[in-house]
Amino acid sequence: ATWKYSLEEAIDEVQGVYATKFKEYIEANSDNEVQIFPFGTLGESNDTTELAQMGAIQFATASPGFTGSLIPELQVFLLPYVLPEEHAVLADFYQTSETINDMLAAKYEDKSLHLVDMYPEGEVVMTTKEPVTSPADLDGVKVRVMTSPMLIETYDAFGATPTPLPWGEVYGALQTNIIQGQENPMFFVESTKMYEVTDYITYAGHNNFTTAVVANKSFFDGLSDEDKTLVQEAANAAYEHIMDYQQGLTERSEAKILEAKPSMTVTHLTDEQRAPFREAAQQVREAFVNEVGGDAQAVLDGFEADIEASKARVAE
Amino acid sequence: MSESDAAPGGGPDPTEPRSQFSGLLKPLAWIDGAIARFEAVVLAIGVMIMATVSVANVIGRFVLGESLFFVEELNRFLIVLITFVGLGYAARMGRHIRMSALYDSLPDRARKILMIVICLVTSAVMFVLAWYAYIYVVSVYDTGRIAPSLRIPVYLTFVWVPIGFVITGIQYLLTAVANLTRPDVYISASVVDTYEDTETQV
Amino acid sequence: MAEVMISVMVVLLLLGFPMMIPLIAGCFVAFFIFMPIPPEIMVQQMLGGIRPAALVAVPMFILAADIITKGHSADRLIDMVMRYVGHMRGGLGVTAAASCALFGAVSGSTQATVVAIGSPLRPRMLEAGYRDSFTLALIVNASDIAMLIPPSIAMIIYGVISGTSIAELFVAGIGPGLLILVLFASYCVFHAWRHDIPTQPKATWQERLKATRDALWPLGFPVIVVGGIYGGIFSPTEAAAVCVAYAFVLEFLIFRSLKWADLFEIAQSTGLITAVVFILVGAGNAFSWAISFNQIPQEILGSIGLDEASAIMVLVAISIAFFIGCMFVDPIVVILVLVPIFAPIVDSAGIDPVLVGVIITLQVAIGSATPPFGCDIFTAIAIFKRPYMDVIRGTPPFVVMLLGVSVALILFPQIALFLPQLAFGK
Ligand code: NA
Ligand code: NA
Numbered sequence: 001a002t003w004k005y006s007l008e009e010a011i012d013e014v015q016g017v018y019a020t021k022f023k024e025y026i027e028a029n030s031d032n033e034v035q036i037f038p039f040g041t042l043g044e045s046n047d048t049t050e051l052a053q054m055g056a057i058q059f060a061t062a063s064p065g066f067t068g069s070l071i072p073e074l075q076v077f078l079l080p081y082v083l084p085e086e087h088a089v090l091a092d093f094y095q096t097s098e099t100i101n102d103m104l105a106a107k108y109e110d111k112s113l114h115l116v117d118m119y120p121e122g123e124v125v126m127t128t129k130e131p132v133t134s135p136a137d138l139d140g141v142k143v144r145v146m147t148s149p150m151l152i153e154t155y156d157a158f159g160a161t162p163t164p165l166p167w168g169e170v171y172g173a174l175q176t177n178i179i180q181g182q183e184n185p186m187f188f189v190e191s192t193k194m195y196e197v198t199d200y201i202t203y204a205g206h207n208n209f210t211t212a213v214v215a216n217k218s219f220f221d222g223l224s225d226e227d228k229t230l231v232q233e234a235a236n237a238a239y240e241h242i243m244d245y246q247q248g249l250t251e252r253s254e255a256k257i258l259e260a261k262p263s264m265t266v267t268h269l270t271d272e273q274r275a276p277f278r279e280a281a282q283q284v285r286e287a288f289v290n291e292v293g294g295d296a297q298a299v300l301d302g303f304e305a306d307i308e309a310s311k312a313r314v315a316e
Numbered sequence: 317m318s319e320s321d322a323a324p325g326g327g328p329d330p331t332e333p334r335s336q337f338s339g340l341l342k343p344l345a346w347i348d349g350a351i352a353r354f355e356a357v358v359l360a361i362g363v364m365i366m367a368t369v370s371v372a373n374v375i376g377r378f379v380l381g382e383s384l385f386f387v388e389e390l391n392r393f394l395i396v397l398i399t400f401v402g403l404g405y406a407a408r409m410g411r412h413i414r415m416s417a418l419y420d421s422l423p424d425r426a427r428k429i430l431m432i433v434i435c436l437v438t439s440a441v442m443f444v445l446a447w448y449a450y451i452y453v454v455s456v457y458d459t460g461r462i463a464p465s466l467r468i469p470v471y472l473t474f475v476w477v478p479i480g481f482v483i484t485g486i487q488y489l490l491t492a493v494a495n496l497t498r499p500d501v502y503i504s505a506s507v508v509d510t511y512e513d514t515e516t517q518v
Numbered sequence: 519m520a521e522v523m524i525s526v527m528v529v530l531l532l533l534g535f536p537m538m539i540p541l542i543a544g545c546f547v548a549f550f551i552f553m554p555i556p557p558e559i560m561v562q563q564m565l566g567g568i569r570p571a572a573l574v575a576v577p578m579f580i581l582a583a584d585i586i587t588k589g590h591s592a593d594r595l596i597d598m599v600m601r602y603v604g605h606m607r608g609g610l611g612v613t614a615a616a617s618c619a620l621f622g623a624v625s626g627s628t629q630a631t632v633v634a635i636g637s638p639l640r641p642r643m644l645e646a647g648y649r650d651s652f653t654l655a656l657i658v659n660a661s662d663i664a665m666l667i668p669p670s671i672a673m674i675i676y677g678v679i680s681g682t683s684i685a686e687l688f689v690a691g692i693g694p695g696l697l698i699l700v701l702f703a704s705y706c707v708f709h710a711w712r713h714d715i716p717t718q719p720k721a722t723w724q725e726r727l728k729a730t731r732d733a734l735w736p737l738g739f740p741v742i743v744v745g746g747i748y749g750g751i752f753s754p755t756e757a758a759a760v761c762v763a764y765a766f767v768l769e770f771l772i773f774r775s776l777k778w779a780d781l782f783e784i785a786q787s788t789g790l791i792t793a794v795v796f797i798l799v800g801a802g803n804a805f806s807w808a809i810s811f812n813q814i815p816q817e818i819l820g821s822i823g824l825d826e827a828s829a830i831m832v833l834v835a836i837s838i839a840f841f842i843g844c845m846f847v848d849p850i851v852v853i854l855v856l857v858p859i860f861a862p863i864v865d866s867a868g869i870d871p872v873l874v875g876v877i878i879t880l881q882v883a884i885g886s887a888t889p890p891f892g893c894d895i896f897t898a899i900a901i902f903k904r905p906y907m908d909v910i911r912g913t914p915p916f917v918v919m920l921l922g923v924s925v926a927l928i929l930f931p932q933i934a935l936f937l938p939q940l941a942f943g944k
Contacts, residue, residue, distance in 0.1 A: 011858055039854070040850075041810045041855050043566045047562060047566050050456075053459060054559065056555040056556060069462050069464050069470070070459060070460070072462075140381065161383075168674060173753055178751070358789075359790060360783075361785075362789060363581060364785050370578065370756060371759045371760060374759065392571070395792075399568055402790050402793020412536035413906065414535065415531055415534065415890070420905070430534065434534060437539070441543070441546075445542065445561065449558070452559075474565065
C-alpha cells in the first residue's frame with residue numbers, strides 16, 4: 001500500500017531526516033510505499049493532524065506545541081526546565097517513559113490517533129539583539145512566541161514581553177526591530193536564517209523541542225500484526241538514527257552560523273546563571289496545572305519519576 | 317454588457333433588492349429582506365472590528381508594551397465570517413467574478429438558457445459544499461479543538477461556513493427562477509445582467 | 519487526472535460560470551472520481567486558504583483606499599502630483615507605475631497594491647485620457663513589483679524552504695524590481711505618445727506649492743507606511759490597519775468629508791469585495807491541495823528528465839514550471855511544492871540559489887497577474903467592477919516585458935546578483 005506522511009518542516013530538517021529513514025526502512029522491508037509531504041504542501045500543522053484524524057493521510061508529524069489545542073496535557077512539552085537537559089537521559093526518557101507511552105498515548109487514541117513515536121529535535125535557544133545572561137536582560141525585550149498560553153507564560157516569567165506574530169513576519173519584524181528576540185531549536189535558527197537578523201544566541205537549557213509521529217487510529221488498528229511490527233521497527237530505526245544525527249547537530253548548526261556570520265555571539269549560561277530562570281519556571285508549572293487541569297498534575301509528576309528513572313539507567 | 321432594456325444607471329437599486337416573493341409568499345419576502353440586512357450589517361461590523369482590534373494591537377505593543385494575544389485568532393475568525401456571509405451577499409448582488417466573454421457574445425435566448433444552467437449548477441454545487449461543510453464542522457466539534465488564545469471551541473468559528481453555502485445556494489436557485497419567470501437575463505435574483513448599472517454603486 | 523481536472527475547469531470558465539465553480543469543480547473531479555478520502559477536506563482546505571494572517575491586510579487596504587477615495591485625501595495627493603508631472607508625456611502613467619512600485623515595495627502585497635493605488639488613480643487616468651484597458655493592465659502588473667522589492671513573503675518562504683539567505687534574496691530582488699519599473703515607465707511614455715494623450719500646461723511654482731500644502735495631511739500616508747514599517751513600529755500587515763485609522767482621522771475628524779453612514783456603507787462594500795476575492799483564494803487553495811496530495815507536479819516533472827541539463831536549461835525549465843503553476847494555483851503553494859522538487863537539480867547544475875529565488879519570485883509575481891486564475895485579476899475585477907476580459911485586455915505587452923526581464927535574468931544573472939555581491943562581498 002501507499003502511505004502518506006506529512007511533516008511540519010522541510011525535507012532536510014530534523015523531521016525530514018527522521019521521515020526519510022522511516023520511509024527507507026518500510027520500503028526496504030515490505031512492499032509498502034511511503035510518500036513524504038514536507039512543510040506546507042498539505043497545509044499547516046493543525047490541518048495535517050486533522051487529515052490524519054480523518055484518515056486522509058496515514059502518518060503525520062504533530063508537535064505537541066500545536067496538538068496542545070487538541071490534547072491540553074501535551075502542553076507539558078512547552079514548559080521550561082521540565083525535560084532533561086542531558087542528551088543521553090533525554091534519549092532514554094522518550095523511549096521508556098510510561099507517562100508518554102501509556103498515559104499520553106491513550107489520550108491520542110481518544111482523538112482517533114495512534115502515537116507512533118516521540119522524539120526531541122534539539123535544544124531550544126533564544127536569539128536576541130542584546131546579550132542575555134539573566135532575566136533582567138530580558139526586561140522590555142519583545143520576544144516572539146507561538147500563540148500558546150504556556151510559552152507566553154514562560155517568557156512573562158522570564159521577564160520578557162512575549163509578542164505574538166505569525167511565523168512569516170518574524171524575520172522582517174526582527175530586521176525592523178518590532179521584536180528583539182525569538183526562540184527555536186538551533187538547526188531551525190540556522191535553516192530559517194534567524195541569525196541574520198539577531199546578534200546573540202543564548203543556551204538557557206530551558207527546553208528541547210519535542211515532536212510526535214502519529215498515525216490514523218483505524219488505519220493502524222487495521223494493519224496486520226506483521227505490518228504493525230514493521231511500523232514499530234521502522235520507528236525504532238528512525239529514532240536511533242535521529243538521536244545519532246542529533247549528536248552534534250546543534251554544534252554543526254552553530255558552526256554553520258558562525259561561518260556565515262562570524263560576529264554572532266554564542267553563550268551557554270552556567271548553572272548559576274540558569275538558577276533565576278529555573279526559579280521563574282516554577283510559576284509556569286503552576287499555571288499549567290491550574291489552567292489545563294485534567295491530568296496535568298499527574299503528567300508532571302509522572303515526568304519527574306520517569307526522568308529520575310532514566311537518569312539512574314544512564315548513570316549505570 | 318449587452319442588456320439594452322435597462323437604461324444606463326437606471327437599474328434596480330441593489331441595496332434594496334426587488335423580492336421574488338409576492339402574494340401568499342409575502343412573509344418569505346420579509347425573511348429574505350431581513351437576511352439581506354443582517355448580511356450587510358455583519359459585513360460592515362466585521363470589517364470595523366477587524367480594523368479596530370488590529371490598530372489597538374499596534375498601539376498596545378508600541379505604547380504600552382503589551383500585545384493583544386487574541387487579535388490574530390479573532391481576525392482569522394472574522395475573515396471566515398466575512399467571506400462566508402459575503403458569499404451569499406455577493407450572490408444576492410450579482411457580484412461574483414465570472415469570465416463572461418464567450419457568454420456575452422451569445423444571442424439573448426442562448427444567454428438566458430445558459431444563465432439558467434449556470435444558476436442551477438452553481439446552486440447544486442453550493443448545496444453539496446454546504447453538506448460537506450456541515451460534516452466538517454461536526455468533525456471539528458467532535459475533536460474538541462480549542463483556540464489557544466480566545467479559549468473558545470474552534471468549531472464555533474466555522475459555523476457560518478455551511479450556512480453561507482446554503483444561503484448562496486438559495487440565491488442562485490432564486491436567480492434561476494427569476495430567469496425562468498421573467499423576460500430579462502438576471503445574474504442575481506434582483507440584478508439584471510449588465511455591468512453599467514452596477515458601476516455607480518458601492 | 520490532471521488533464522480531466524484542467525479540461526473541466528477551462529470549459530466551465532469559458533461558459534461564464536462564477537469563477538469559484540471551475541475551481542471547486544476541479545476539486546470535485548479530484549475528490550469524487552480519483553481520491554478515496556473524505557470530501558469535507560475540501561472545506562478544510564478552503565478555510566486553510568483564507569487563514570494566513572497576512573491576508574488581513576487586504577480588507578484593511580481596501581477599507582483605507584475606499585475612505586480616502588470617497589473623501590478628499592486621494593484627490594489632494596493626485597492633484598499635487600499632477601502639478602509636478604501633468605505637463606510631461608505619460609506623466610500620470612509613470613506616477614501610477616512608480617506609486618505601485620513604492621507601495622508594493624513596503625506593503626509586500628500585490629493585491630493590496632492594486633486596491634490602494636489603483637482605486638484612487640484609475641479614475642484620474644481615465645479622465646486624463648488613458649484607455650481603461652491600459653490603465654487596468656498597468657495597475658495589475660505594476661503591483662507585481664511588490665514581490666521583488668523587500669519585504670517579500672514569497673522570498674522569505676523560498677529562503678526557508680531552500681536554505682538560502684533571506685537578506686541576500688531581499689537585496690537581489692531590488693535590481694530586477696527597478697528594471698521592471700523602468701520598462702513600465704518607458705512603456706507609459708510610449709503609450710502616451712502613441713495615443714497622443716493630452717498634457718496639461720506646466721504649473722507655476724506657486725501652484726505647486728499650494729497643491730503641496732493642500733496635500734500635507736495626506737502625505738502622511740507614505741510617511742506613516744514607510745516610516746512605521748522600516749522604523750519597527752508595525753509589520754506590513756499591521757500597516758494596513760494603521761492606514762485605516764489615519765484615513766479615518768483625516769476624513770472624519772480633520773476634513774470632515776464623510777459621515778458615519780458613509781463609513782458603514784464603505785465597510786460593507788469592503789466586506790463584499792473581500793468575500794468575492796477570498797472565496798476564490800479559498801477554492802484555489804483546495805484545488806492546489808488536491809494537486810499536491812496526488813503528487814501531480816512530481817509526476818509531470820519526473821517525466822521531463824532534467825538531470826543532465828545545462829544551467830540555462832534548468833533555469834528555463836524552472837521559469838516555465840513556476841509561470842504555468844502560478845497561472846492556476848496559489849503562488850505560495852507553488853513555491854512550497856516545486857522548490858523541493860527542483861532543489862537537487864539546481865544543486866547539481868551549480869546554480870546560485872539566490873538567482874533561482876529571484877527568478878522564481880518574478881515568475882510567481884507574473885503568475886498572480888496572468889489569466890486564467892490570478893489573484894490580482896480577481897481583485898481588480900472586484901474593486902473596479904469591470905468584466906474579466908476588460909481587466910486582462912491590456913495585459914499582453916506587460917507580460918511580454920516581464921517575460922523579457924525573466925530572459926534577461928537568465929542570460930545576465932548580474933542584474934540580480936550585482937547588489938548582493940556588493941553588499942555581502944561574495
Ligand atoms: Na515588497
Ligand atoms: Na495567475
